[in-house]
Amino acid sequence: MSKGVLVDVTRCIGCRSCQVSCKSWNDLPAKLGTFSNNWDSPGKTSADTWTNVNYYVIEDGDNLKWRFVKRQCMHCNEPACESACFTHSFVKTKEGAVIYKPTELNKDYCVGCRYCMIACPFGIPGFQWDKAFPYVQKCRFCYDRMKEEGLEPACVTSCPTGALKFGDRKELLAEAWDRINKNPRYVKGVYGEKEYGGTSWLYISDVPFDKIGFRTEAFGKPVTQRSIPSLTWDVLKWTPYLFFGWGAILTIMRAYTKRHAEVHDESELYEPVDNK
Amino acid sequence: MQKGRNWTFRMTGFRKLLILLVVIAVCAALYRFVFGLGSVTNLSDEWPWGLWIGFDLLCGIALAGGGFSTALIVHVLHKDKYLPIARAALLTSLIGYIISMVSLFLDIGRWFNFWRPFFYWGFHSVLFEVFWCISLYTTVQVLEFGEIFFEKIKCPGLEKVLHAMLPFLLILGIVLPSLHQSSLGSLYIVAVDRLYPLWWSQIIPFFFVWSAFFLGPAMVTVEGTLAARAYGREPETPVFSSLTKVTLVMLIIYLIVKIADLVYRGVLSMAFNGSFESNMFLIEMIVFIILPIIMYATPSIRNKQGGVLTASILVVAGVVFNRMNVVFTGMADAMGGSYFPSIWEWLCTLGMWSFLVLAYCFVVENFPILPKEEHVHSGGHSHGAGFHA
Numbered sequence: 001m002s003k004g005v006l007v008d009v010t011r012c013i014g015c016r017s018c019q020v021s022c023k024s025w026n027d028l029p030a031k032l033g034t035f036s037n038n039w040d041s042p043g044k045t046s047a048d049t050w051t052n053v054n055y056y057v058i059e060d061g062d063n064l065k066w067r068f069v070k071r072q073c074m075h076c077n078e079p080a081c082e083s084a085c086f087t088h089s090f091v092k093t094k095e096g097a098v099i100y101k102p103t104e105l106n107k108d109y110c111v112g113c114r115y116c117m118i119a120c121p122f123g124i125p126g127f128q129w130d131k132a133f134p135y136v137q138k139c140r141f142c143y144d145r146m147k148e149e150g151l152e153p154a155c156v157t158s159c160p161t162g163a164l165k166f167g168d169r170k171e172l173l174a175e176a177w178d179r180i181n182k183n184p185r186y187v188k189g190v191y192g193e194k195e196y197g198g199t200s201w202l203y204i205s206d207v208p209f210d211k212i213g214f215r216t217e218a219f220g221k222p223v224t225q226r227s228i229p230s231l232t233w234d235v236l237k238w239t240p241y242l243f244f245g246w247g248a249i250l251t252i253m254r255a256y257t258k259r260h261a262e263v264h265d266e267s268e269l270y271e272p273v274d275n276k
Numbered sequence: 277m278q279k280g281r282n283w284t285f286r287m288t289g290f291r292k293l294l295i296l297l298v299v300i301a302v303c304a305a306l307y308r309f310v311f312g313l314g315s316v317t318n319l320s321d322e323w324p325w326g327l328w329i330g331f332d333l334l335c336g337i338a339l340a341g342g343g344f345s346t347a348l349i350v351h352v353l354h355k356d357k358y359l360p361i362a363r364a365a366l367l368t369s370l371i372g373y374i375i376s377m378v379s380l381f382l383d384i385g386r387w388f389n390f391w392r393p394f395f396y397w398g399f400h401s402v403l404f405e406v407f408w409c410i411s412l413y414t415t416v417q418v419l420e421f422g423e424i425f426f427e428k429i430k431c432p433g434l435e436k437v438l439h440a441m442l443p444f445l446l447i448l449g450i451v452l453p454s455l456h457q458s459s460l461g462s463l464y465i466v467a468v469d470r471l472y473p474l475w476w477s478q479i480i481p482f483f484f485v486w487s488a489f490f491l492g493p494a495m496v497t498v499e500g501t502l503a504a505r506a507y508g509r510e511p512e513t514p515v516f517s518s519l520t521k522v523t524l525v526m527l528i529i530y531l532i533v534k535i536a537d538l539v540y541r542g543v544l545s546m547a548f549n550g551s552f553e554s555n556m557f558l559i560e561m562i563v564f565i566i567l568p569i570i571m572y573a574t575p576s577i578r579n580k581q582g583g584v585l586t587a588s589i590l591v592v593a594g595v596v597f598n599r600m601n602v603v604f605t606g607m608a609d610a611m612g613g614s615y616f617p618s619i620w621e622w623l624c625t626l627g628m629w630s631f632l633v634l635a636y637c638f639v640v641e642n643f644p645i646l647p648k649e650e651h652v653h654s655g656g657h658s659h660g661a662g663f664h665a
């Protein structure tokens with residue numbers, strides 16, 4: 001039943017309706033942009049901007065290709081942020097949304113340590129740096145719309161070209177491959193199918209993903225396909241064994257060497273320094 | 277021993293300067309609590325962790341590694357010749373942990389929620405383990421220190437309870453830091469594909485706990501020499517020289533495992549690709565691992581006060597360098613943006629470390645921490661008889 005969104009980069013015209021509808025539905029404050037040498041505005045996601053369209057001009061021989069990529073939380077199948085949080089402030093709902101409980105469910109456990117921001121492979125969570133009691137904020141897949149009214153996310157509703165399609169993740173994945181196989185111009189791959197254990201948001205494109213800001217390689221190797229929580233758990237699962245095992249070894253060693261050790265009256269060995 | 281004497285704390289110009297730095301840091305911290313992190317730090321969405329986490333917490337905890345490695349050597353293996361340094365190591369460790377906890381408290385955005393992780397079992401998070409272990413270990417250290425405390429402040433009832441708990445605390449006081457020193461490394465497993473592969477590894481927890489452990493004797497050497505100079509005492513050079521054997525063997529093992537890990541993951545060639553990261557890595561390995569190995573292995577260097585001190589400073593600096601590489605160098609490429617700590621971040625850090633020095637001075641001047649000097653005779657016990665029995 002896990003939901004997802006299929007983003008077809010070939011159909012996006014870069015109108016930024018999704019950005020506007022996201023701000024208005026979620027009541028996010030607007031910020032004055034700054035001039036830059038591209039059309040990205042504000043350029044990246046943050047605590048107040050949960051989605052942002054990035055612009056790319058790709059040279060293909062004599063042709064210039066314009067491509068626009070909407071970014072937001074990818075809503076991982078097994079989210080790194082959820083596993084990183086030591087207060088359960090993030091949760092992956094059965095609907096597929098990864099939500100932040102302090103603001104979404106009014107369960108304020110978050111201590112603001114920002115480990116989720118270190119953990120997220122897509123660099124998505126934003127922090128309210130200017131607040132005295134800041135929250136971590138990111139796209140919540142319009143969980144309120146999805147849950148209470150059965151509506152699709154605001155950005156999908158506002159998309160005029162059908163670049164965004166909301167639905168069951170499994171069906172969307174099948175449709176993605178169907179589109180790829182029927183039309184040779186698509187790159188043979190769905191971004192989000194396997195990356196970091198798969199994500200609820202899926203992307204297909206006619207230009208290579210690494211040309212439009214997706215990380216396909218890290219340090220010369222394809223990005224990890226295992227989920228990040230499983231990597232951590234591989235190490236963390238040893239904790240109880242280490243605790244009791246190491247404790248037992250130390251106790252035995254101590255008992256063994258103690259037989260040969262002399263008894264000291266520690267109070268006779270030390271004294272305060274006389275700093276005169 | 278002059279039991280029950282009054283508290284003393286002699287003021288000097290340097291100490292007044294340190295107090296001033298602490299006061300400035302406290303003011304900056306109060307400002308930060310009222311106006312938020314953005315108003316005092318240069319942290320951003322790209323660089324959520326900066327100086328306070330990278331240096332004060334990660335390095336502070338690592339530098340406090342002297343506490344658990346000395347406890348293991350002295351109280352578990354019963355190597356009595358190292359007793360003179362045991363209490364000083366415990367003290368530095370305790371103050372180091374308190375400072376780390378303070379800097380963590382300063383750094384978290386919703387600080388009034390700091391106690392929440394105790395009640396919400398996010399056991400799948402590395403941070404959960406770090407948080408529990410550090411909190412418990414700080415408590416354990418306070419209790420361990422209680423024994424020393426009660427030598428001055430008499431309270432037989434509590435003393436008895438504490439004494440009965442001591443063996444248990446001792447073991448706990450080694451197991452807990454072993455776990456969280458390694459977990460501080462495990463924190464960066466999530467940064468797969470982002471932390472440069474020369475540092476990212478599934479066995480990064482091993483590198484962290486191992487380096488925190490071998491740093492211990494080196495840190496004890498450095499602080500012991502500093503304290504000796506400050507108080508006009510004779511540094512325990514024979515003890516320090518003897519301790520280098522531990523560090524030497526551990527450094528060699530560290531180097532071998534490091535290279536084996538790089539070869540196993542097929543990234544050894546990245547150490548020589550000429551990038552900024554590779555150069556920093558080579559400096560870390562050559563200057564701070566291989567050079568101390570050579571120095572410690574040479575008797576004419578390790579048996580001299582200057583030699584053992586220089587090599588130990590390299591080891592200590594090397595661990596700091598390693599942590600900085602993990603937090604900053606190795607992440608810079610993937611995080612994008614730029615970060616340099618603001619003046620207020622520096623001042624808070626400076627204030628915290630000034631506090632460490634002040635607290636150390638106050639405690640050693642008022643509690644029996646450092647060994648009795650040889651020329652002081654009390655109750656027929658001399659330094660020699662006490663320690664080289």
